[in-house]
Amino acid sequence: MKGRPCGVFDVRYSQDRAILRTKTHWALFILFLIFLFTIPIFLKGHLLSLGIIIGTTMIAMFGAQVMVGYTMQITLGHAGFVGFGAYVSALLTHHLGWNFFFALPMAGLGAALYGLIIGTSTVRCKGLYMVIPTISAHFIFFYLVNEVFKKWTFGSEGIQCATPVLFGFAFNTDFRYFYLVAILTVIMGLAAKNLVRTKTGRAFVAIRDNDIAAEVMGIDIYRYKLLAFAIGNFYAGIGGALWAHYVTYINTEFFPILDTVYYVAFLIVGGLGSIMGAVFAAIFWRVLGEGVNYVAPILDNIMAGTGGNIVSSMGLITFAVVTMLFLIFEPRGIAHRWELFKQSYRLHPFNY
Amino acid sequence: MKGKILRNLMKFFLAGILLMALIVYSSSAEAKPPIRHYYIIDLTGPYGILVPEIFEGTQDYYRYVNEKGGLDGHQFEIPWGETGNMMSRTWSHYKRFKQSGAQFLALFSSPDGEALKKTMEKDGIASYNIGQSDPQIYPPGNIFLDGCSYADGFGAFLKWAKEDWEKKGKAGIPKVGIIGPDAAYGRAATEPGIRFGKQIGVDVVGQEFAPVVPIDLTAQILRLRDKGVDWIWLQGLSQISTVFIKNFNALGLKGKIGIAAFWWTMGTEMLRRVSPEMLEGYIFNTYTYMEVDDRPGIKKLNELRMKYRGKKLVEGYIRGFHFAEVVMGATRLAYKAKGYKGLTGDNYIKYGFERMKNYRGEFDLGAPVTIKPNDRRASNAIRLYQVKGGKVLGLSDWIEVPHLYPPEMTKYFGK
Incomplete structure (x- = not known):
C-alpha cells in the first residue's frame, strides 16, 4: 500500500493497474492538461521555443530512460540515434515528398532499426563497457550522413526539413508547433509510463537489477536487451524528427557528442528508473542552460568585458557541478525528492 | 533653534533631491535610445580556441565607438549569447533576440549561419x-x-601555387591534398577547389578527414604523401594544424611537401604552440592585415588593446575588431539613409551592406569592402603570409580571389 493516499484501497485489478487512481488524480491530470494547452496563449516567442525544445528533449529522454534507467544499457550514442531519426524524416520529406506525419513514425522505426543493429554487438557488453560500442554508434551515424549517403544527405552542407502540414494546416509558427510537440510528448510519456509497468518493462527492470537472476527466472536477456535498445531509440528518433522539422534545417553538427553526455548526466539529475525522472531531466537541462545563457553576459558586463574569457566556461562548469552535486547528495535524482514529497503529502496528517 | 536647523536641513535635502531629479530627467531626455547588435557566439565549443580573442576585439570596437559618442548620439549595446556550438542553444538565443526586436544579428560560426539562413530570411x-x-x-x-x-x-x-610552380620551371602540374574536419568549414574548400583546380591546371587530389580536436594525423599525412602531393592544405582550426605540424615533422616530410592553411589555423598563434623551426615555410592566407604589418591602423590598434586589456595585439583580436568595423560601416550607411527607426533588417541589407563600396574603416585592417548586388562576400581579396626564420612575413600583397560559387548559382552571377 506504499504511496497510496490515505484510505484508498484497491478492490479490483483494474484499480490496481490504473495510473490515475483517484478522483484527485484525475482532477490534477485534467488541470495539468488545461495548463499545458493554455500556456502558449500567455507565453511569448522565446519561451514557447524553449517549451518546444524541452518537449523534443523529453521524448528523447524517455528513450534514454528506458535504455539506461530501466535496463541499465548505458548509452553514449543517444545524440547519434536522435540524429538518425531526424535524418530519416528529413530524407523522406525532402526527397520522396512524404508528409511529415508519415515520416515521423518512420523516423522512430529507422532509429529503432539502427539501434537494433548497433545493439546486436552492444548487448554482449555490460555496464560501463557498453560505452565504447554505443559511442561508436554516434560516429558511425556521422560517417553514414557525411560519406556513405552524402548524395542524399548533402553531407555537412545539411538538409532542409519541411514544415509539418496536416490536412492543409501548417505547423509553421511556434504557437502551432508547441501544440504538436505537447500532444506527442504527453502521448509518448504515457506510453513509456505504461511500458515500464508491463511484462516487458518488468523484464527490463529485472535485467537491470540482476541479469543472472533474470535469466534464471526465464527472461531472454538478449531479446529484452535488444528490445530496450529498439524502444529507447524509437523515442530518440521521434524526438530527433520533431526537433529537425522545428528548426527546418539540420546537419551533423546539430547532434554533438556532448549532447550524448548530457543525456546521461541529466538523467542522473532527473532520476534514473522513473519516467518522471526523464521529465525532470529534460526540464532541468534546458532551463539550466537558459539560466546560464542569461547570467553569463550579465556577469561579463559586470566584469568589464573580459571577452567572455571568465564567464565562457560557465555553462560547462555549471552543468558539471550540478551533476556532481546530485551524484554526491541525491544520486536518486529529483524524481526521488518528488516521490518523497508525494508520499508525505498523501500520508498527511499522519507522519508515518 | 533646533527646529530651525532641522527645517533648513530639510529644505536643503529637498532642494538636492529636486536638483538630482532635474539632472536625471534632463540627461535621460537628451539620451538617445541605444542601437543593439545581437551576437551569437561559441566560446566553449570547438571554436572556443579562437572566439574569446576575436570577441574581445569586437567588444573593444564598440567600446571605442561608444567612447567617441556612438552613432549620432546613439550608444551601441551588444547583447550576446553563448552556444558551445550546440544548435539548441543557438536556436534559443535566436528566438530570444528576435523577441527583443533584433534587426541585425552577428554570428561567429558557419554552422549557425547555415542553420539560421532560411529562418532569418523569413523573419527579415x-x-x-x-x-x-x-x-x-x-x-x-x-x-x-x-x-x-x-x-x-x-x-x-x-x-598562387600554380604561378609559383611555373615560375620555378617545374614539370607537370602541382598536386594539392586537403586535411580538414568533417564539418561545414572543414569541407568548404574541397569540392570547389577540385573544380577550380581542373580549370587552372592544379590537381586537387581530395580530402583526408580529421577530428576537430585530433590526437594524431600520421595516417592522413601518409595517405596524402602516397598520392604524391606537393602541397597539403589545412582546412581546420589550430587544434588540427598544431597536431599536423608535429606529425609532419616527425615523419621527416619538412621541405619535401609544402604546407599551406586557411586563416583560422591562426598563423602567428601557431608560433606560440609549436617550435618556430617546425613551422618554417608554413604559408597561410587571410583577409585582414596581421600584427606584424607596419601599418598605422595596426599600431593604433596595438595601443588600444594595451589600453583596454593590457595585452599585445594578436590576429584574432584584429579580425574581431575588423568584423565590428565592417558592421559599423553598414550600420552608418543604413542610419544615414533611413535614420534610427529605419534600422530594420531589410534596410541593413539594402541601404547598409549592399551600398558598401571600397570601405576601409578608420583602422583600415583588411581588404577594402565592396559588396556587389547578390554577392554576399564583404571582400574579394586575400593576402598570403609565410613563416620564415621564426617570424611571420608577408608573402604577397592583396590577391584577388576567384569567385567559386556552385554551378547552380550561375543565374545570379553569370558563367
Missing part, C-alpha cells in the same frame, strides 16, 4: 558572419560574410 533579420562557408551565401539571402568564402580563399592559394 540581417546578419554578418565571421564563419565563411558557402551554403550561407548561395543562394544569396540575408547573411553577409566577413572577407571572402573559404572556397575562394583556397582558390586564390591554388592560383
Whole structure:
C-alpha cells in the first residue's frame, strides 16, 4: 500500500493497474492538461521555443530512460540515434515528398532499426563497457550522413526539413508547433509510463537489477536487451524528427557528442528508473542552460568585458557541478525528492 | 533653534533631491535610445580556441565607438549569447533576440549561419558572419560574410601555387591534398577547389578527414604523401594544424611537401604552440592585415588593446575588431539613409551592406569592402603570409580571389 493516499484501497485489478487512481488524480491530470494547452496563449516567442525544445528533449529522454534507467544499457550514442531519426524524416520529406506525419513514425522505426543493429554487438557488453560500442554508434551515424549517403544527405552542407502540414494546416509558427510537440510528448510519456509497468518493462527492470537472476527466472536477456535498445531509440528518433522539422534545417553538427553526455548526466539529475525522472531531466537541462545563457553576459558586463574569457566556461562548469552535486547528495535524482514529497503529502496528517 | 536647523536641513535635502531629479530627467531626455547588435557566439565549443580573442576585439570596437559618442548620439549595446556550438542553444538565443526586436544579428560560426539562413530570411533579420562557408551565401539571402568564402580563399592559394610552380620551371602540374574536419568549414574548400583546380591546371587530389580536436594525423599525412602531393592544405582550426605540424615533422616530410592553411589555423598563434623551426615555410592566407604589418591602423590598434586589456595585439583580436568595423560601416550607411527607426533588417541589407563600396574603416585592417548586388562576400581579396626564420612575413600583397560559387548559382552571377 506504499504511496497510496490515505484510505484508498484497491478492490479490483483494474484499480490496481490504473495510473490515475483517484478522483484527485484525475482532477490534477485534467488541470495539468488545461495548463499545458493554455500556456502558449500567455507565453511569448522565446519561451514557447524553449517549451518546444524541452518537449523534443523529453521524448528523447524517455528513450534514454528506458535504455539506461530501466535496463541499465548505458548509452553514449543517444545524440547519434536522435540524429538518425531526424535524418530519416528529413530524407523522406525532402526527397520522396512524404508528409511529415508519415515520416515521423518512420523516423522512430529507422532509429529503432539502427539501434537494433548497433545493439546486436552492444548487448554482449555490460555496464560501463557498453560505452565504447554505443559511442561508436554516434560516429558511425556521422560517417553514414557525411560519406556513405552524402548524395542524399548533402553531407555537412545539411538538409532542409519541411514544415509539418496536416490536412492543409501548417505547423509553421511556434504557437502551432508547441501544440504538436505537447500532444506527442504527453502521448509518448504515457506510453513509456505504461511500458515500464508491463511484462516487458518488468523484464527490463529485472535485467537491470540482476541479469543472472533474470535469466534464471526465464527472461531472454538478449531479446529484452535488444528490445530496450529498439524502444529507447524509437523515442530518440521521434524526438530527433520533431526537433529537425522545428528548426527546418539540420546537419551533423546539430547532434554533438556532448549532447550524448548530457543525456546521461541529466538523467542522473532527473532520476534514473522513473519516467518522471526523464521529465525532470529534460526540464532541468534546458532551463539550466537558459539560466546560464542569461547570467553569463550579465556577469561579463559586470566584469568589464573580459571577452567572455571568465564567464565562457560557465555553462560547462555549471552543468558539471550540478551533476556532481546530485551524484554526491541525491544520486536518486529529483524524481526521488518528488516521490518523497508525494508520499508525505498523501500520508498527511499522519507522519508515518 | 533646533527646529530651525532641522527645517533648513530639510529644505536643503529637498532642494538636492529636486536638483538630482532635474539632472536625471534632463540627461535621460537628451539620451538617445541605444542601437543593439545581437551576437551569437561559441566560446566553449570547438571554436572556443579562437572566439574569446576575436570577441574581445569586437567588444573593444564598440567600446571605442561608444567612447567617441556612438552613432549620432546613439550608444551601441551588444547583447550576446553563448552556444558551445550546440544548435539548441543557438536556436534559443535566436528566438530570444528576435523577441527583443533584433534587426541585425552577428554570428561567429558557419554552422549557425547555415542553420539560421532560411529562418532569418523569413523573419527579415540581417546578419554578418565571421564563419565563411558557402551554403550561407548561395543562394544569396540575408547573411553577409566577413572577407571572402573559404572556397575562394583556397582558390586564390591554388592560383598562387600554380604561378609559383611555373615560375620555378617545374614539370607537370602541382598536386594539392586537403586535411580538414568533417564539418561545414572543414569541407568548404574541397569540392570547389577540385573544380577550380581542373580549370587552372592544379590537381586537387581530395580530402583526408580529421577530428576537430585530433590526437594524431600520421595516417592522413601518409595517405596524402602516397598520392604524391606537393602541397597539403589545412582546412581546420589550430587544434588540427598544431597536431599536423608535429606529425609532419616527425615523419621527416619538412621541405619535401609544402604546407599551406586557411586563416583560422591562426598563423602567428601557431608560433606560440609549436617550435618556430617546425613551422618554417608554413604559408597561410587571410583577409585582414596581421600584427606584424607596419601599418598605422595596426599600431593604433596595438595601443588600444594595451589600453583596454593590457595585452599585445594578436590576429584574432584584429579580425574581431575588423568584423565590428565592417558592421559599423553598414550600420552608418543604413542610419544615414533611413535614420534610427529605419534600422530594420531589410534596410541593413539594402541601404547598409549592399551600398558598401571600397570601405576601409578608420583602422583600415583588411581588404577594402565592396559588396556587389547578390554577392554576399564583404571582400574579394586575400593576402598570403609565410613563416620564415621564426617570424611571420608577408608573402604577397592583396590577391584577388576567384569567385567559386556552385554551378547552380550561375543565374545570379553569370558563367
